[in-house]
Each structure stands twice: as structure tokens, then as C-alpha cells.
Amino acid sequence: MITTKRQTLAQVMVCLGCCCGRVDKGKPAVPSDWLKAEWKRRRLLKHVHLTIAGCLGPCEIANVVTIVVPEGTLWFGGISGSRFFEELLVWASASAAAGRLAPLPESFEPHRFERYAVATSAAVLQEGSAA
Numbered sequence: 554m555i556t557t558k559r560q561t562l563a564q565v566m567v568c569l570g571c572c573c574g575r576v577d578k579g580k581p582a583v584p585s586d587w588l589k590a591e592w593k594r595r596r597l598l599k600h601v602h603l604t605i606a607g608c609l610g611p612c613e614i615a616n617v618v619t620i621v622v623p624e625g626t627l628w629f630g631g632i633s634g635s636r637f638f639e640e641l642l643v644w645a646s647a648s649a650a651a652g653r654l655a656p657l658p659e660s661f662e663p664h665r666f667e668r669y670a671v672a673t674s675a676a677v678l679q680e681g682s683a684a
């Protein structure tokens with residue numbers, strides 16, 4: 554196992570792929586430039602890393618955002634408007650200030666979905682490394 558000096562509390566991936574954010578395809582906009590600028594201005598990257606990503610897969614529920622935390626990955630979709638992204642910024646700022654993950658906004662819950670057909674866990678990685 555290798556280590557990194559750039560450990561964070563979480564990593565947020567905002568999809569800006571073939572469908573998410575593509576207003577020319579009738580999808581809601583993703584305020585990626587604003588989000589990147591605010592993330593940088595608030596110096597959040599060392600605490601909650603932000604990645605503007607290519608297609609994450611489930612395009613039919615664009616716009617898609619994932620939040621990767623030590624316990625796993627949370628998937629959110631069907632995001633339109635700026636509110637989700639504003640609350641994401643507030644959450645990341647609160648987490649950075651506290652040095653630990655703040656509770657996610659309750660307003661995120663209706664956007665959550667299961668990405669995988671079968672639940673996985675860290676045990677899978679441990680089983681795989683034992684082979």
C-alpha cells in the first residue's frame with residue numbers, strides 16, 4: 554500500500570460529461586466555473602477535493618454528482634438549478650472549518666440513488682488482495 558501527503562476528508566466529483574450540464578442537449582446547467590472559483594477562493598481543495606469530471610455513467614439522470622467519503626461513495630442525480638451546488642459549497646466549507654465531515658444537507662436526500670446493482674464493501678478489496 555502506498556501513501557499520499559494529500560489526504561482529504563472527502564472528494565466531490567461533479568459530472569460535466571456528454572450529458573450533464575449540456576444545455577445544448579436540454580440538460581440543466583452545471584455552474585462549474587463558479588464552483589471551481591469558490592472552491593479555490595475558500596481554499597477547500599486540501600479538505601474536500603473537487604473534481605469536475607467527464608461522464609460518470611448514469612447519464613439518464615443528469616446532472617450527476619458523487620461524494621466520496623471513507624465509508625464509500627454517495628451518488629446524487631437529477632440535479633437542476635444552483636441550490637444543490639450552493640449547499641454543496643456550504644457543506645464543504647463547514648467540513649473544512651471543523652476538520653471533519655459535516656452532515657450533508659437533508660435537501661440532498663431526494664437526489665440520492667444506488668449506482669451499483671450489488672452492494673460492495675471494503676471486504677471486497679480485502680478478499681481481492683488475498684487472492
Ligand code: FES
Nearest residue numbers: 568570571572573
Ligand atoms: S454525462 Fe454525467 S453521467 Fe454521463
